[in-house]
Amino acid sequence: MASVRGTPPGLRTLSGYRRAWLAKDVVAGVVLTTLLVPQGMAYAELAGLPPITGLYTSVLCLLAYAVFGPSRILVLGPDSSLGPMIAATVLPLVVADGDPERAVALASMLALMVGAITLLAGVAKLGFIADLISKPTMIGYMNGLALTILIGQLPKLFGFSTDADGLLEEIADFATGLADGKTVPAALAVGAGGIVLVLAVQRWLAKVPAVLVMVVLAMAASAVFDLGEHDVKLVGELPEGLPPFTIPDIRFDDLAPLFIGALGIALVSLADTISNASAFAARTGQQVRGSDEMVAIGSANLAAGLFQGFPVSTSGSRTAVAERAGAKSQITGVVGALLIVLMLVFVPGLFRSLPQPALAAVVITASLSLADFAGTRRLWRQRKAEFLLSVAAFLGVALLGVLPGIAIAVGLSILNVFRRAWWPYNAVLGRVPGLEGYHDIRSYPEAGRLPGLVILRFDAPLFFANAKSFRGEVMRLARDEPQPRWILIAAEPITDVDTTAADVLEELDRTLNELGISLVFAELKDPVRRKVERYELTRTIDPDHFFPTVEAAVTAYRAGADTEWSVAESSAGGEPDRTA
Template sequence: MRIQLAATIRKYDKKNFPKDILAGIIIMAVSIPIAMGYAQIAGLPAVYGLYGSIFPILIFALCSTSPQFIFGVDAAPAALIGSALVGLGIESGSSEAIAAVPVLTFFVAVWLLAFYFMKAGKLVNYISAPVMGGFITGICTTIILMQVPKLMGGTAGVGELIELVEHIGQTKVNLPSLILGGISLLILLVSKKVMPKFPMAVLLMAAGAVMTKFFPVREWGIQTLSAVEPGLPQFVIPDIRMLPMKEVVTISLSVAVVIMAETLLAENNFAQKNGYRMNDNQEIFAFSMGNFLAAFTGCCPINGSVSRTAMGEQYQSKTQLTGIIAGLSMLVLLLCGTGFIGYLPIPMLTAIVISALLGATEFELAARLLKVSRTEFFIFLGAFFGVLMLGTINGVLIGIILSFTEMIIRTAKPSRCFLGIQPGHRHFRDLKESHQIHAIEGVLIYRFSSNLFFANVQMLKRDIEDNIKEDTKAVILDASAIGSMDITAADQLEMLYQGLKKRGICFYITEHIADLNEQMRKLGLGHIIEEGSARRTIHIALKDMGYERPYPLEGGVDNRQRSASRKRADNRVQEFVWAFGSETEDAIERQIVAQIEQLKKTGDVEKLLHGSWSHMEELDEDEWLEHLEEHLKEIVNISGKDERTLAMRLEEHRREVHERIAKEHPELAERFKERRHALDEHLKERRPEVYALVEDLREKRTSGKI
């Protein structure tokens, strides 16, 4: 397990330097109120939050493989440590608390180091994007709700949704604080849209300090940060004897799990969003090293900070130089500029934090999931409300459970279909793909697109058994997507095999990788291979049955070989149907609408009538013409052509299509008549006036009047 230091700073691109410097300074400034507040929640004096924003951040920046994630004193570990102190009977802010917190932090670092050696980072690979999105949005929303009372002139809340809402409701509103915070938030949100690269946060902080200096801000009830004595933290050795070891181990384990899970999930979320890779296991090592330094400087456990990272992303931070600048500038501030801290209005700083967190939420992902996958949408909501209602650690557990549940559901209900063949062709395709695909007479060909295991094997059996007919002679399982099977699946496959055998139906398993044969032998299905029922391809299985090309198709459909030119035309048609599937009709309509828009520009009716027919076979071409008839009046209005003339041309072309079908595909002629009737009924329903005109033309042509 080789550690690569300064991974994101090697081969540094100088053009990123101004962005990293600016982002680092802004993150340092934003960290002041956040870190001081969370240090107090953890039971330490506020200044320890600033101490935790120097050396732990620096070591994390050197060890991390994430180019943008920022470490810092954060909500979840601080809250867990604060509640642990209450459970241990230690008063917040006391000398006993100052001695006890570093002990807990030290053992958190030990646990994280153990997770590193156990390579626990791999667990994140099993967390899906909806879970990550819901988790990060839940954290952001929780922190925003924690910060809202500070906009109103109160103190930050703690706990979960109910406690946070109650705290907001009980907060006494200071109108000047609310106005200042609200205006600051509005300015930040507008500037993010109008001029996203402008460092508005820096300008607001400077304006806030100036306002405090020259106006009676404190007299208006607007709180400012507490003044801090200058100086750096003292290095200490945690006294592990002062707390009961049993409590220390259990408390530190829970905090370490939260830090690992929350930070890795958040880091991976940003990595996916911004298109880079990182080493999950080295990140855990970085967490551990950061917390060791936090322990030796007397601080509470340190966590990855979504709010600071979101701020860095807003100002286009590119590498961990941002974290180094944030740590070094905090060091300089503690040595030389602590007087500045006391001039910063808390509502304004809170607005900066909330603005960054709003940018990190992923509600747009939820909206996308609602359109494409209801299941994943509810998984997003589960992770979101899990964090919001039950806290970070329970939210992590819910997210992991949801991810594994989703994975099992997907593999338990895989894609599957029955296969047939198109007349004149040799490739097997889904029978539902096109009306031109026909089943082979007496043969059931079934494709199952998943590994076979206890949760989905019954589906395979049920699909096959429910579709066997009286004339079925063989069942062929296309196992091209089956890479493995468990013992339950093997037993059920054996039962299916023996059941079919008793009914005189042959069973073949085909198209699978060679390793599956080895698995089948180990699972007791070697006799299937020995009896010749495991074949490399579907064609070989059919040949074993005595079927030679061209295969006989159900319904007596002609399957004679077509000319090369004819097959090329069919292939184009099937590519069109395959590409659009059930939306083929809508796709035709969209293309016609697009061509009508082009007609408005060119006036070229011939191109509209002939431009797209070459890639269609007869049945699809007839549907294209029917769609054109629906737009007849629109085409007439645009082109100025005579309505009856255009309608006559369309009908004439449809007649030619019918004649070609009767000549080249006599077996399809009857189906074409049925389809033609259905299209006419559709036209009659959608455009009755056009249908009346078409019927009139047909009658006149039949009577010989035209």
């Protein structure tokens, strides 16, 4: 493959294309388009943009990913999880009269920034960035996002609009609108009926394109009952043709808030892309190349941003539709893009009678799929601390907003890692009859211990944040009665010792020596041992008190102390003999 080493991944994948795949890819592309069009328009409105921009975005990102994307069937496009983030970034910068052209320019620049961030991250092999959000905090974030989307779409579902900013204000304004009689019955019938229809079809006729069925029936109802004359807002005529190549025209002072929003969007897009790519690669036998996916996502966002589009991500639901329809390659996405282009050129008025409440129904049903109630319940049952992290992320999104919510989610994930290293698990070890090695006496109360010897395992690297915690635990054991002669550290989990921890160890060893207690280490990794020697800790800690294994240290202690495991403990699991 040397001849194609410099070829973009998507084209390299297509170099092995089989003619037998073409019919399946074309059929899958047609099926996919029935989902791309209504969702593209709906998610554009969710982002506070004209519906046509969702179609422009879909075309450009599908074509770009077909060239640069390493996955055979992953589908990119406007996404329900990014819509509120785009709106939260763009709408505060739009002038008071809500100029749609300025909103599109800001969203396009946002896409260019997201593209640049993800492209540079991919080139720099920074795929690990997607791991900054832990699963519990992502569950909470997505639950909060689902609620935010749902509440934000309710006024449109009921046929009116609000100018609220923030979840609580949106709830209040929606309730006020209901109380003031702003509900449009025909709009509510279309929207609520659309939600019920989509959920029912997805539940009982999974292979039928639920969104397409609902959209077609909504347009039919609009024509039959002349819903436009009954105060139901319609999509209207879409602009004819394709968008021109455009450099977004924005003000200099817009760049900083756009960049902050772009960082959050890029992080969510990457996390979503890596997780979806991993899930679908496992089914097709492909390997996930995180950095290549980042480059592809970046390229797709750049392409969308240069043609009046907005930031995109992968879609698990659309990818699943393509997979079920028989997609074999990115030709499926290319077919979908070409069909949208044909629609814009030849039949731009195809969706002019589509009621806006039907688009709200599309968004609401998508938001319901974002919520993970089962995952939340599992966290409650399995680990309360991570459940609380999830709740905190949920409240951050719901009460503070989408962008602060993603910052809180990332911050909580990082703090959770730090918390585990700050207060790591530690255990006193003993010998268990019938089991090799030494084990936690909390789990095995019958474990035997040699008189005068305490074996402590500290399950974290030793660094500035937990060094005093380590010292406190050792000193607590040193004050036990009867006083130990050796405190043996089973150091295999200690993967690092920083300079702060080295100073604490030096002071701790002096204190223990004054008490007649030796601080001893076993199973210290070679790189950590070299750091200990570089810190000159062996000036105070006896070099002979470093052992390759816990067993070797125990043997040395027994030889010096002339003590044995008790017969009762070693054979029947009784208490060890306390006599030397």
